[in-house]
Amino acid sequence: MTSFLIEATDMTPGIKFLPEKLEFEISGESRPENVRKFYEPVLEWLESYKNHLLTAKPNHAEKLIFKFKFQYFNSTSAKFLTSIIGKLDSIKEEIMPVEIEWYYDDPDIDMKNSGEEFSKMFSVPFRFFSTPNM
Amino acid sequence: MNDEFVYDILQVMERNNVLLAFTGEFDIRVVNALVNSARGKLSSTESNLSVQKKVYNVMVESLESIMRQSAVIEEQAGTTPPFSIFTLHKKGNDYYLVTGNYIQTQRVDDIKNLIDKINTLDKEGQKKMYREILANEEFSEKESAALGMIDIAIKSESRMQYDFKKIDKDHAFYVFQVRIHNNYTYSKN
Numbered sequence: 001m002t003s004f005l006i007e008a009t010d011m012t013p014g015i016k017f018l019p020e021k022l023e024f025e026i027s028g029e030s031r032p033e034n035v036r037k038f039y040e041p042v043l044e045w046l047e048s049y050k051n052h053l054l055t056a057k058p059n060h061a062e063k064l065i066f067k068f069k070f071q072y073f074n075s076t077s078a079k080f081l082t083s084i085i086g087k088l089d090s091i092k093e094e095i096m097p098v099e100i101e102w103y104y105d106d107p108d109i110d111m112k113n114s115g116e117e118f119s120k121m122f123s124v125p126f127r128f129f130s131t132p133n134m
Numbered sequence: 135m136n137d138e139f140v141y142d143i144l145q146v147m148e149r150n151n152v153l154l155a156f157t158g159e160f161d162i163r164v165v166n167a168l169v170n171s172a173r174g175k176l177s178s179t180e181s182n183l184s185v186q187k188k189v190y191n192v193m194v195e196s197l198e199s200i201m202r203q204s205a206v207i208e209e210q211a212g213t214t215p216p217f218s219i220f221t222l223h224k225k226g227n228d229y230y231l232v233t234g235n236y237i238q239t240q241r242v243d244d245i246k247n248l249i250d251k252i253n254t255l256d257k258e259g260q261k262k263m264y265r266e267i268l269a270n271e272e273f274s275e276k277e278s279a280a281l282g283m284i285d286i287a288i289k290s291e292s293r294m295q296y297d298f299k300k301i302d303k304d305h306a307f308y309v310f311q312v313r314i315h316n317n318y319t320y321s322k323n
Binding site for chain 2: 010011031033072074075076078082099105106107108109110111113117120121
């Protein structure tokens with residue numbers, strides 16, 4: 001399974017999916033001009049990755065860590081983040097352990113709250129990390 | 135040359151402590167310029183990072199809402215809608231964000247009902263509504279607008295205000311105001 005990489009811009013987040021290392025990260029700012037156009041390939045990649053895992057049957061001792069490191073995301077992006085987390089939730093239910101790491105700038109309580117709202121919607125475990133200078 | 139009005143506008147803006155104002159067509163370039171300008175201005179004048187972020191969040195959602203509504207008018211009428219307006223001003227320590235834009239008359243009740251509903255909910259009720267919209271498979275223009283509005287309510291932690299001025303039988307001018315409280319007493323300037 002090949003990696004999936006997108007460079008961050010002022011309006012779109014950076015995406016770094018390295019399946020061989022089990023490292024997954026979305027970071028930065030998310031208010032794309034066309035949110036669907038930006039996130040659909042991300043969701044398609046995750047769906048292919050899930051299918052890959054179903055056939056590869058990974059070792060259950062391994063854990064998939066998915067990091068969200070947002071400075072900002074708009075409400076339309078939140079809709080697509082819900083789909084991404086839903087996909088991770090289904091991998092956790094059907095294939096292997098998954099954990100979400102949710103990073104937020106130390107005083108940005110709204111970003112922490114947003115992560116908490118997502119965590120209430122799914123069973124995949126969330127860990128929260130405050131960072132002084134993200 | 136009658137240039138008094140420019141000075142008058144500036145005086146009104148200074149009296150009302152306006153930090154940022156724009157009138158014109160709201161497209162993605164304008165929105166980017168405004169949010170980048172606000173980010174720069176807030177980082178130099180507002181020492182409370184949490185408030186900086188709140189103002190930024192509410193501003194992006196409000197400007198995107200104007201863009202969405204203008205796009206609907208443009209699509210239906212086939213022409214660019216008249217200018218919209220955005221202002222960010224400060225009263226005491228609190229920030230006020232006010233927008234004004236033309237909408238279709240048929241949308242007035244939807245917007246009123248949405249804001250009234252959100253304003254009556256407590257914080258937990260608003261969060262529940264937010265989660266319900268996110269969980270819903272459907273994501274139409276209406277749900278997208280509702281999600282933006284509920285996000286503004288949650289981040290601003292205040293009741294949103296609105297007013298509608300009838301323009302003609304098909305159009306109204308919609309004024310929206312939201313306050314971002316700043317309980318932090320120290321500021322850099």
